Amino acid sequence: MTNRYSRHIILSEIGQAGQDKLSRAKVLVVGAGGLGCPVLQYVAAAGIGTLGIIDFDVVDISNLQRQVLFGTSSLGKNKALAAKIRLEDLNPEISIIAYAEKLTYQNALELFNNYDIIVDGSDNFETRYLVNDACIITNKPLVFGAIYKFEGQVSVFNYQNGPSYRCLFPNPPQKDTVPNCSEIGVLGVLPGIIGSMQANEVLKIILGIGNVLSGKLFCYNALTSQTSNLKISKSEEQFENVLKEKHHFNERQLEIDCEFQSDDISIEDVLDFKNIQFIDVREAHEQPKVKGLEIINIPLNQLGNNLEKIDLSKEKMIFCQSGIRSKHAVSLLRNSGISKCYSIKEGASNIIEFLKEKQVPNDR
Amino acid sequence: MIITIKYFGLIAEVTSQEEETIDFSGNTIADIINFLNSKYPDLKNKDFQVAQNQELISEKTKITGQEIALLPPFSGG
Incomplete structure (x- = not known):
């Protein structure tokens, strides 16, 4: 007899036991944009039991070039809610929770505590550092992906005592030195590749198979097809700095940045x-x-x-x-x-x- | 010493190339950064980390490898 997950279950590395692990897992995806869409699509199809989506933004026609969960009928709708509608059709057996709001220092910790794994598909540095710090405080693994024009980066942070994003880039770049989100172009298929790699890391973490991309930064160039795997060392100091300030975490405020502009x-x-x-x-x-x-x-x-x-x-x-x-x-x-x-x-x-x-x- | 330098993202735009090979006689990663800053003045106000032989390292590290990479953070999603 075949069922929805039969192609997973016949793999000896997964089996029914692995599929049961997926159905018990809770994954939160921050941002249902270029990266979030492929992540959501594959983890929902794989049968992740509880899937959270947080995004405050609405679907714009310029998103459809790469944000493959949405169609013309989603234009003007909140991305988290529009994604939920599509994903419920893709897999009605899982529970999907849409948060049509902005991730802030005030809601992040409580939200992250309800999930096992956090996936960062955000589009600005401020949110990326917020996600990283909240993952350190709540002790959650962070599946990171980021893109720039034709290039992408993937890593898993805060996994089994591994390094964090701050061990790689200790502080956000100075304002205006790196173009943010909507200001620059991006090859439509690139977030599809990088987001799919993030989904793969999510599945490996839950299933406990293969080697999780922790302590390494995977870099991909879509034009040259070149890849690099760069080793990242853990900096205890970066963790201590975040944990030292954890009681003041929810007093911090997001600055006005690109998200505000868009x-x-x-x-x-x-x-x-x-x-x-x-x-x-x-x-x-x-x-x-x-x-x-x-x-x-x-x-x-x-x-x-x-x-x-x-x-x-x-x-x-x-x-x-x-x-x-x-x-x-x-x-x-x-x-x-x-x-x-x-x-x-x-x-x-x-x-x-x-x-x-x-x-x-x-x-x- | 012959060193291949790889540039990623925005850094490759500043240097107008993704890779170059130079003959360099300095000691530390900081020396090579200084050299590149004078060769590419726009590099000075860019944020990046440096990898040597596929390993991210600090600027104090001695040059031992044949391959250096300059890696900026990406924010896009």
């Missing part, structure tokens, strides 16, 4: 209305019109041809009818090398309501 902003959080260029990316005929602010109107489909109208010296707040086109506009502007662009999550009518309440003078 996030939506609420009109309520716009403090200084003077040094801002508001851009309405709706079609000229769309109502209601927002008054009382310095606004230029450039419909989304003409934005790329009107970049000279963008004021580079100001912060750009972009809005539309519902907060979706404005998000697309932000990624378009960023891809054209224009920074300080934010998408206002409220639509035009909510912005008008807010301005009325705030009594921003309606003198324009």
Whole structure:
């Protein structure tokens, strides 16, 4: 008789006993993006019993080039929730928990305590160091993967007394020295390769087979097909530094970084209305019109041809009818090398309501 | 001593190559970093770790190997 896992069970290295280990395992994936999607896909298909997904972001059309769990029907939906829907279809026998929120210093420890293995598929240094430190404090193995254009890195940290990410790179790089997430391009298949390798490490850890990639950094170049396995030494000092501060861990705050930039902003959080260029990316005929602010109107489909109208010296707040086109506009502007662009999550009518309440003078 | 230097990620963009071979007579990894910093001024404000013969090491380490790699952190996901 065949069942869902028969191709696992007939492997002598796995068998029914190994499959039972997988079904008892609890794995948390941080970030359902380029890396998170292949990780989630393979560990869900493999029958990991409890699968957690944390991601605050929503699916954008520019994600579909590599984030293979999503389709056009997922656009605008939260990634953790959209991934859960797809994965429940892939494997309804497992339990999938979606956390549609940002990983923070406040929620990380409690969340990590509920899982056996943490997988890092995040897209910025701040979250990567947060994940590393929380894994040290909660004593969880960390399956690490990171990508840059055509290259990837994979390792398993904090596994059976092995080194951590800080033993490799003690501190986050200085701001602006390494491009983050959405600012740069990436070959679509690369996160598929690196994420699949992370999924493989997850399975090996749970099954106790093969050699776990602990104490080594695997580097891959998709253009040259070159690989390197670099040995990482453990630094006790790095662990001590993290553990020494563990009682203050949940007092730390995430700084404003790339994640914030790619996030939506609420009109309520716009403090200084003077040094801002508001851009309405709706079609000229769309109502209601927002008054009382310095606004230029450039419909989304003409934005790329009107970049000279963008004021580079100001912060750009972009809005539309519902907060979706404005998000697309932000990624378009960023891809054209224009920074300080934010998408206002409220639509035009909510912005008008807010301005009325705030009594921003309606003198324009 | 003939040394092959490998560059990864952003570092390969700064040096405009993924690998080069140099004849170097310094003592420590720090010496070779200084040499590379003057050859590639943009390298100075980049973060990277150094591996010698496939092993990540500190800058104080003596040069013993034929292969050095400059490895920046990647954040993308």
